[in-house]
Amino acid sequence: MQFKFTNANFPRTADGRVYHVGVKHGEVANRIITVGEPSRARTIAKLLDDNSPILTIESDRGFFIKTGCYQGVPISIVSIGMGLAMMDFFVREVRAVVDGPLIIIRFGSCGSIGPATTGSIMVPHSAFAVLRNYDYFADDAESNSKPYNITELFYADPDLCSKKELLQYIPQSELHTGLNGSCDSFYSSQGRLDNNFLDANHNLIEQILVKYPDTRTLEMETFMLFHMAKVSTPLPIKKSQANNKSIRVAAMMMVLSNRKTNEVVESERVAYLEEMSGKALLNVLSKVELDYEENGSD
Numbered sequence: 117m118q119f120k121f122t123n124a125n126f127p128r129t130a131d132g133r134v135y136h137v138g139v140k141h142g143e144v145a146n147r148i149i150t151v152g153e154p155s156r157a158r159t160i161a162k163l164l165d166d167n168s169p170i171l172t173i174e175s176d177r178g179f180f181i182k183t184g185c186y187q188g189v190p191i192s193i194v195s196i197g198m199g200l201a202m203m204d205f206f207v208r209e210v211r212a213v214v215d216g217p218l219i220i221i222r223f224g225s226c227g228s229i230g231p232a233t234t235g236s237i238m239v240p241h242s243a244f245a246v247l248r249n250y251d252y253f254a255d256d257a258e259s260n261s262k263p264y265n266i267t268e269l270f271y272a273d274p275d276l277c278s279k280k281e282l283l284q285y286i287p288q289s290e291l292h293t294g295l296n297g298s299c300d301s302f303y304s305s306q307g308r309l310d311n312n313f314l315d316a317n318h319n320l321i322e323q324i325l326v327k328y329p330d331t332r333t334l335e336m337e338t339f340m341l342f343h344m345a346k347v348s349t350p351l352p353i354k355k356s357q358a359n360n361k362s363i364r365v366a367a368m369m370m371v372l373s374n375r376k377t378n379e380v381v382e383s384e385r386v387a388y389l390e391e392m393s394g395k396a397l398l399n400v401l402s403k404v405e406l407d408y409e410e411n412g413s414d
């Protein structure tokens with residue numbers, strides 16, 4: 117690492133770049149699509165206006181950012197990799213370098229444990245987390261402890277997910293809505309069985325469905341996005357607004373597999389879903405109003 121950082125509480129380079137995402141003020145837009153893979157970010161970035169400049173940043177810690185315009189409106193596409201921790205890095209560090217509201221929509225992939233069909237799109241209204249309880253595996257574990265904790269629900273912004281916004285762009289026959297679980301492992305806490313480890317997860321999917329029968333899908337990031345929006349501190353807003361959280365969020369996922377049948381999506385279908393969803397997300401984000409007044413008065 118060549119950079120010299122100041123402030124151990126929230127490290128930044130001398131020119132104001134946040135430590136892990138690697139961006140500074142002015143390099144990320146208020147409207148953001150976040151994805152897991154740089155290739156998905158590049159695919160969506162091809163839909164940005166070609167008559168305005170596109171800034172590309174790659175951080176040493178695996179974040180990949182493209183900022184440009186769609187129909188004249190600034191939008192960033194940020195690839196964050198995988199997992200709850202990367203979503204936490206992304207939301208906190210981007211929040212630190214962008215003024216005003218943030219509207220963030222995750223475009224990811226997931227597996228189905230319910231009626232969501234392989235190759236369809238899932239738009240969750242809420243998400244919970246499935247977290248491994250490490251204490252259960254300790255030598256001195258309490259006899260009544262459980263190997264996995266399933267959290268309470270955190271919610272998407274209902275306006276962003278409404279039929280007037282995100283849902284209007286997805287063909288009804290290809291769309292599922294409902295509840296999503298975000299797990300802290302691709303393997304153990306998603307109920308995948310691995311004989312190399314004593315994961316105590318043989319009935320985990322059934323336990324998830326007992327607590328939340330409406331669960332459609334499992335993946336690894338959406339819960340943290342919804343959670344961070346919930347705990348984001350308020351901004352000054354117009355008096356007419358009900359929601360003054362500084363971060364508004366939603367998610368949209370491609371259903372790549374079915375955990376019950378082991379069916380897996382074809383790559384041609386993924387290419388179609390990425391293009392169709394990318395256009396939908398850019399349309400929604402470019403039209404959403406920020407409703408922000410810096411002095412907080414009407």
Ligand code: R1P
Binds near residue numbers: 197198225335336337
């Ligand atoms: C696992 O293969 C990854 O794919 C899913 C999971 O949440 C996890 O990040 O999402 P992305 O395709 O958005 O990365």
